[in-house]
Amino acid sequence: MNKRNIRLLGGALLLLSTVTGAASAKVGNESLVDVGSYHVTVNDLKTAIKASPFATQFVSMDVKDQANLRGDLLRRLVISRLLRSEAERLGLDKSPAFRREVENFRRGLLYREYMDRMRARVSLPEEELEEIRKTVGGNGDAFAAMKAARIAKRYRAVRQVTVESLVRERHVVMHDDRINDNMTPDTVLMEGDDLRITLADLSEGQALPKRPNPEWIRDQLPKLGELILVSDRAADEGIDVSDRVESYRNERLPALLMEKKEREWSADEQALRDYYQAHPEIAHIAERRHIGMLVLPSYAQANAIRKRILNGESLFRMAGLYSIDPYGRSHNGDMGWVREGTGMPEIEKAISKLEDNELSDVIKTPKGYYLVTILERKAGEDRPYAGVRDKVRQALLNNKLIDYVRELEGRYKVSWNLQEMFAGKSAEK
Numbered sequence: 001m002n003k004r005n006i007r008l009l010g011g012a013l014l015l016l017s018t019v020t021g022a023a024s025a026k027v028g029n030e031s032l033v034d035v036g037s038y039h040v041t042v043n044d045l046k047t048a049i050k051a052s053p054f055a056t057q058f059v060s061m062d063v064k065d066q067a068n069l070r071g072d073l074l075r076r077l078v079i080s081r082l083l084r085s086e087a088e089r090l091g092l093d094k095s096p097a098f099r100r101e102v103e104n105f106r107r108g109l110l111y112r113e114y115m116d117r118m119r120a121r122v123s124l125p126e127e128e129l130e131e132i133r134k135t136v137g138g139n140g141d142a143f144a145a146m147k148a149a150r151i152a153k154r155y156r157a158v159r160q161v162t163v164e165s166l167v168r169e170r171h172v173v174m175h176d177d178r179i180n181d182n183m184t185p186d187t188v189l190m191e192g193d194d195l196r197i198t199l200a201d202l203s204e205g206q207a208l209p210k211r212p213n214p215e216w217i218r219d220q221l222p223k224l225g226e227l228i229l230v231s232d233r234a235a236d237e238g239i240d241v242s243d244r245v246e247s248y249r250n251e252r253l254p255a256l257l258m259e260k261k262e263r264e265w266s267a268d269e270q271a272l273r274d275y276y277q278a279h280p281e282i283a284h285i286a287e288r289r290h291i292g293m294l295v296l297p298s299y300a301q302a303n304a305i306r307k308r309i310l311n312g313e314s315l316f317r318m319a320g321l322y323s324i325d326p327y328g329r330s331h332n333g334d335m336g337w338v339r340e341g342t343g344m345p346e347i348e349k350a351i352s353k354l355e356d357n358e359l360s361d362v363i364k365t366p367k368g369y370y371l372v373t374i375l376e377r378k379a380g381e382d383r384p385y386a387g388v389r390d391k392v393r394q395a396l397l398n399n400k401l402i403d404y405v406r407e408l409e410g411r412y413k414v415s416w417n418l419q420e421m422f423a424g425k426s427a428e429k
Contacts, residue, residue, distance in 0.1 A: 032074060035081035036412035040074065048073045082408040083254035092256050093249070104204065105248050109241040110231035117239075118162065122155045166229040170195055174221060179214050189217065190225050194232075197224055258401075265400045266393050275396045276385050282395055283388050286342075287380040289351075291335040293328055294319035295368040302362040302369035309359055315373060324368055340380065347372060 028046070031039035049058060054069055061069065092098060124132075124147065132150070136142035166172075172192035179189065185200035199212065202220050266272065276282060292315050296302040305322065309315050319333025328335060341348060347370055350363045354374050363370040385392070 031417055033078050033081075033417065034413070034415040035078055036085045036414075038081040038085065040077045040081060044077055045070065045074055048077060078414065079405055080251075080254045082405060082412055082414075083257050084250060085412050086408055087253040087257040090257070092260070093253055098252075098256060100204070101252070102245065102249055106241060106245045107227055107231040109244055110234040110239055111227050113239050113241060114230050114234035114237075115159065118158060119151075119155050122151050122158060124150060124154070163226050163229065166233060167192075167225075169193075170229060172225060172229070174225070176218070179217050181211065183212065189221055195225070195228060197221065197228070261400070261404065262397055265397055272389065272392050272396060273385060275399075276388070276392045279392075279395065280382070282392055283382045283384070285381050285383060286340040288337045288339050288378040290375040290377070291338050292316060292319070292333050292373045292375055293325075293335050294323040294333050294371050295325040295328060296322060296371070297324055297368055299362055299364065299369050302371060306359065306362060306371055309371070315359065315371065337378070346370075 028043040029041055031041055032045065033040040049055060049070070052058075052069070052073060054061075058066065058069065087093060128150070129147065132143055132146050136146060170192040172190065172195060174190045175188065178187055183199050185198065185203075187199045188196055189199060189202075190197040199217070202217065202224060294305070294315060296305065301322070305318050309318060316332040316334060319328055319331075323329040323333060343351075344365050344367075346365045347363055350360050350370075351372050351374060354360060354372075356374055356376060358373065360370070360372045363372065
């Protein structure tokens with residue numbers, strides 16, 4: 001599906017949300033796109049929007065920008081499902097390294113949840129609180145700080161007692177005498193009931209140095225032991241983190257596949273150099289311009305203010321008083337450094353021949369009437385391969401990914417349901 005159709009779907013989704021309302025659980029679980037055996041639901045898209053860098057700006061966007069963002073995020077979710085399906089087909093989810101990674105994540109969640117609950121149960125008796133009040137008088141900030149410090153101290157004590165109790169219950173023994181130059185990855189350094197930690201376990205799948213640092217081992221071993229003991233106790237007490245573990249698995253698998261493919265695609269240095277030669281635009285660093293700007297709601301007002309600026313008044317003072325662009329107004333029209341070619345086409349065309357500190361004519365755009373000046377410039381340049389190698393690599397990877405996604409779309413059936421959903425909701429109205 002091309003970008004235009006994706007954006008049309010994004011627009012349809014925007015309209016669909018106004019028909020159905022955000023509170024409908026039934027609508028939230030409806031599938032927008034089926035990707036093999038997986039689905040992308042309305043709730044998935046809402047979650048992606050909330051997690052995006054544009055979340056705080058979304059409500060203030062115009063309808064077209066909202067539709068484009070929805071469409072782009074929807075496309076990314078579809079690609080994620082395709083990559084997950086392929087990762088599972090290749091058995092990446094069955095690899096010992098991945099299983100170990102997921103298990104470490106699960107234990108970390110259980111540990112933090114258990115400790116957070118323990119901390120929440122720690123409190124100070126009323127007589128101790130009264131003592132603190134008398135000490136600090138009526139200073140509320142000092143009271144809060146002293147109370148927090150004492151709770152933290154009490155929490156550390158409770159935590160230590162809890163871990164010591166778990167060590168005794170599980171009959172845990174640390175074999176300090178085995179930490180020597182004769183250690184191997186299989187050397188058991190700590191053990192107890194249903195507990196066995198080897199030197200290899202401390203490395204979390206990473207290659208061990210030929211001579212592991214004994215002090216590092218003595219520091220890390222109790223930490224890993226505590227993590228295992230506490231997470232096991234958390235699971236025994238019914239703390240459930242399965243949803244978060246499943247989410248992590250589903251997000252990590254596509255990333256794992258991409259790491260594998262990226263190593264394949266960029267392994268050949270000559271391929272990178274050939275791509276650089278075939279795409280000279282990658283080496284071009286565009287001119288950067290320090291821009292001053294204000295935006296006004298009408299041509300008449302923009303033209304009147306332009307005359308005032310030409311007669312000696314400050315563009316920046318005018319921007320602080322009258323600009324309808326929130327960022328520009330709050331920064332008194334100083335827009336900072338902007339790369340050539342990244343602005344609206346109307347503005348790029350109008351300022352292409354401006355001299356430094358020359359004021360533009362009134363520029364009409366869909367978002368208002370602009371007055372622009374270029375304060376200073378940093379000239380563009382063409383960089384050698386060594387200076388843009390990372391950029392070349394990323395461009396090659398992006399190009400490879402496009403082809404790879406097309407291949408996956410041919411392997412896994414992708415069904416777009418949004419247009420049919422919207423047609424059905426419109427009919428219901």
